[in-house]
Amino acid sequence: MFKPKAIKGSVPPLVTPFRAGEVDHKAYADLVEIQVAEGSHGILVNGTTAEPSTLTVDERNRLVDVAIETINGRLPVVVATGSQSLAETKLLTAHAVSAGADALLIVTPYYIRPPQRGLIEYYLDIASQHETPWMIYHIPGRTAINVTLDSVKELREKSATFIGMKHAVNDLGFVTECLSACGDDFKIFVGLEELSFPMLTIGACGLMNAVGNLRPGVLAEMCQAVWDNDLKKGRELHQRLLEINQAIFYDTNPIPMKYMMKVLGFLPENEHRLPMVPATPALEKRLDGVLERAGLSKG
Numbered sequence: 001m002f003k004p005k006a007i008k009g010s011v012p013p014l015v016t017p018f019r020a021g022e023v024d025h026k027a028y029a030d031l032v033e034i035q036v037a038e039g040s041h042g043i044l045v046n047g048t049t050a051e052p053s054t055l056t057v058d059e060r061n062r063l064v065d066v067a068i069e070t071i072n073g074r075l076p077v078v079v080a081t082g083s084q085s086l087a088e089t090k091l092l093t094a095h096a097v098s099a100g101a102d103a104l105l106i107v108t109p110y111y112i113r114p115p116q117r118g119l120i121e122y123y124l125d126i127a128s129q130h131e132t133p134w135m136i137y138h139i140p141g142r143t144a145i146n147v148t149l150d151s152v153k154e155l156r157e158k159s160a161t162f163i164g165m166k167h168a169v170n171d172l173g174f175v176t177e178c179l180s181a182c183g184d185d186f187k188i189f190v191g192l193e194e195l196s197f198p199m200l201t202i203g204a205c206g207l208m209n210a211v212g213n214l215r216p217g218v219l220a221e222m223c224q225a226v227w228d229n230d231l232k233k234g235r236e237l238h239q240r241l242l243e244i245n246q247a248i249f250y251d252t253n254p255i256p257m258k259y260m261m262k263v264l265g266f267l268p269e270n271e272h273r274l275p276m277v278p279a280t281p282a283l284e285k286r287l288d289g290v291l292e293r294a295g296l297s298k299g
Contacts, residue, residue, distance in 0.1 A: 002042075002076040002102045004133045004163050007187065008205040009041025010219040011078055012212025013049040015254050015261065016063065018271040023059050025066050027268055031213070032070040034266065038216035041206065041223065042076035043067060044105065046092075048142065049210040049254045052080065054273040057088060061095040068099050078208075082107030082137060089126060097130045104134040105166055105208075110143035116151045120158075127159045134161055139168040139191060149177050156182045166191045166208050172198060179203045193245035197238035200226045210253050211245055214260055247290040255279050260287055264296060 012035060017027035035043050045067045046052045046060050055063075064079050071077055079101040081092035089106065096104060109122060127134060136155075140146045147165070155162050167175060168191025175188055179202075189208040190199040196207055200223065212219050218237055225234035250256050255272070259279040262270035270278050279287065 001100060004103065004187070005185075007042060007076045007078065007103050007133070007163075009223045010207045010209075010212055010216065011042035011044050011076070011189065012040055012216055012219070013044040013047025013080070013208055013210060014067075015213055015258055015267070016050045016052075016055065017267055017269065018273065019269050021271075021273070023055070023063065024268070025062070028063060028066055029070045031266065032067055035212075035216055036071070036074055039220040040075065040212065040216045041220060042078060042102075043071065044078045044080060044208050045101075046080040047105065047137075047208065048080075048139065049213065049257065050080075051254065051273060051276055054276065057091055060092055061099075064096050064099050064101065068101070076102040078103045078105055078135075080105040080107065080137060082109070084109045084111050086122060086125065090129065093126055093130065097132045101132060103163070104132055105137045106134055107137035107139065108143045108145045108147060110145070113144050116148055119145070119147065120151055120154055123155055123162075124158055127161055131161060133163045134159075135163060135187065135189070136165040137168075137191075138165050141168070149174070149181060152178055153181050156186070163187050164189070164205070167199070167204075168192050170195065172202060175199055175204060176202055193241070193248060196241070196245075197222060197226070197234050200234070201231065210248050210257055211241060213254075213257055213266070214244060214264070215241060243290055244294055247287055250286060251279065251283055252276070256283065256287055259284055260291060263288070263291060 017024040079096035081096050083089045138147050164187025166189040187205045189206050190196050190204050193209050222237040258270050261267040
C-alpha cells in the first residue's frame with residue numbers, strides 16, 4: 001500500500017462502462033491501463049463520475065476488486081465508499097479496506113441534510129472501524145450539505161487517519177482556511193475543473209477531475225508544472241483544457257464525458273443506467289465541435 005504522502009497529483013474518477021445493462025469489467029480494466037500509460041498519479045474508483053448511485057453494493061465492490069487487481073501496486077487506488085446510508089457506507093468501506101485501498105473518499109451523506117454534529121459523529125463512527133487513511137468528499141451541489149471549518153478541525157483532532165478532502169466547491173478561501181487550520185500536509189484535491197490550476201497554486205495537493213477520463217496526460221503535466229514552480233506552463237495547460245472542462249458540464253456529468261470517450265475510442269459503448277441517459281443528438285453535435293477544436297480525432 002502507498003503511504004499518504006504518495007497520494008497526490010492527478011487521480012481521475014473513472015467512469016463505469018456498461019454493456020447491455022451490465023458493468024463491463026474488461027472495459028473498466030482497459031480504462032485503468034489508460035490512466036497508467038498516460039501518467040496519472042492514481043485512480044479514484046466509484047466517484048461521482050462512475051454513477052455510483054445507480055450501482056448495487058456488490059457492483060461497486062467488484063469495481064474496487066478489478067481496479068486493484070489491474071493496478072497491481074503501480075499507482076495508489078483511492079476508493080469512494082460513501083452513501084446516504086451509514087450501514088451501506090460501512091459495507092462499502094469494509095470491502096475497500098480488505099481489498100487493499102490506499103485511501104478512502106467518503107461523501108457527505110446526501111439528501112438527509114444532517115447538522116454538523118451528526119456529520120462529525122457519522123465520520124468518526126466509520127473511521128473507528130479501520131486504519132485506512134480517509135478523506136471527506138465535499139460536494140454540496142450534489143449532497144445539499146456543507147462541511148464547516150470547525151467540523152474539519154474537530155475531525156482532524158479526533159481521527160488520526162483523517163488526511164484531507166476532495167473539495168468540489170467554488171470557494172478558494174475555504175481551501176486556504178483548511179490548510180491554515182490543519183497544516184500543509186492536509187490534502188485537498190480539486191473537484192471542479194474550472195479551479196484546477198488556481199487551487200493547485202494555493203496549496204491543493206492534486207486533482208480528482210472528471211476530465212481526467214479524456215485528457216489524463218495533460219492533468220498530470222499540470223500538477224508537475226506547479227510542483228516545478230513553472231506557473232507559466234501550468235497556466236497554459238489550464239487554458240488548453242478550458243473548452244473541454246466546460247463541455248463536461250453541458251449536461252449532467254458524465255453524460256457528455258461518456259459520449260466523448262466513445263467517440264475517441266476509450267469506451268466500446270456509450271451507455272448509462274436510468275435515470276441517467278445518453279447525450280441528445282444536439283448535444284452530440286455540440287461535443288463533436290469541442291473535440292474538433294481541441295485537435296482530438298475521432299476513432
